[in-house]
Amino acid sequence: MVTPKLCDISEVRPYLYLSGFGCITEKKLRELGITHIIDATNLPNNPRYEGIECLDIMVDDSLIANLTPHFGNAAQFIWDAQKKGGKTLIYCAAGISRSSSLCMMSLVLNEGLSLREAYYDVLDKRPFISPNLAFWRQMIEYECKERGQSTVELLRGMARPIPDVYIKKPKFSALTVDKTERMS
Helix, strand or coil: CCCCCCCCCEEEECCEEEEEHHHCCHHHHHHHCCCEEEECCCCCCCCCCCCCEEEECCCCCCCCCCCHHHHHHHHHHHHHHHHCCCCEEEEECCCCCHHHHHHHHHHHHHHCCCHHHHHHHHHHHCCCCCCCHHHHHHHHHHHHHHHCCCCCCEECCCCCCEEHHHCCCCCCCHHHHHHHHHHC
């Protein structure tokens, strides 16, 4: 198995990719067949590429930033691209917090995964994701609002709360089933 690097573009689905800003070159975008980009860097004057649609999400990676209003727009942008046979790349500064949060929530909204399943799924493809605490709170609140409860909880009693997914590893997941079925 090849270990992904921070400067890699990680394939989450055949139609969905995740990375940091520093990984992106026009050559890589063309090689991967990227047709849509979600730019969550909040940096001005990022390059635009001919023939690639772009959705800008202007949110800082901070504990006071609100990413919630963008969950639906990002998921719809990805859904629309996928339905046209397109591929979407979501990126932020490092591909760790903002873009991973948007990627996870697109899986929750577009595929019906739980937040817990979405986290482990994206983590499996990009093992250094780490949404900031504010984004975790927002994703948990969103899942509670939409489904009546959340599959992730914040553990207290430490210097700062942490999501239980950082400690409780999955015993069995949809990924395990999928990999097992392909092997038989």
